Amino acid sequence: MASGSLSYSRNSNSSWTPKQNKLFEKALAVYDKDTPDRWQNVARAVGGKTPEEVKRHYDILVQDLMNIETGQYPIPNYKGAGSNLGGFGDHEQRLMKNLRL
DSSP states (O other): OOOOOOOOOTTSOOSOOHHHHHHHHHHHHHSOTTSTTHHHHHHHHHOSOOHHHHHHHHHHHHHHHHHHHTTSSOOOOOTTOTTSGGGOOHHHHHHHHHTOO
């Protein structure tokens, strides 16, 4: 996983709920890498997270994706995924494209 020296706010929770993860994914699609104050906007969209926490969460996501792409982690084979790429649906594929790694 990605390591970092970002500080965390005392009042924020470092665990992520499924709802927060979904809001995070949607916010990444809206606020791309060229958006001013990107991490502040993503944190606001997620709720309950600091800009530092969402940036760290993003860094971990990028590292995980890089590990999958280089074969360090196998791509999950989800049951019932059919012929979708790596088990990802259309929505997830669009979100992945919008990460602009």
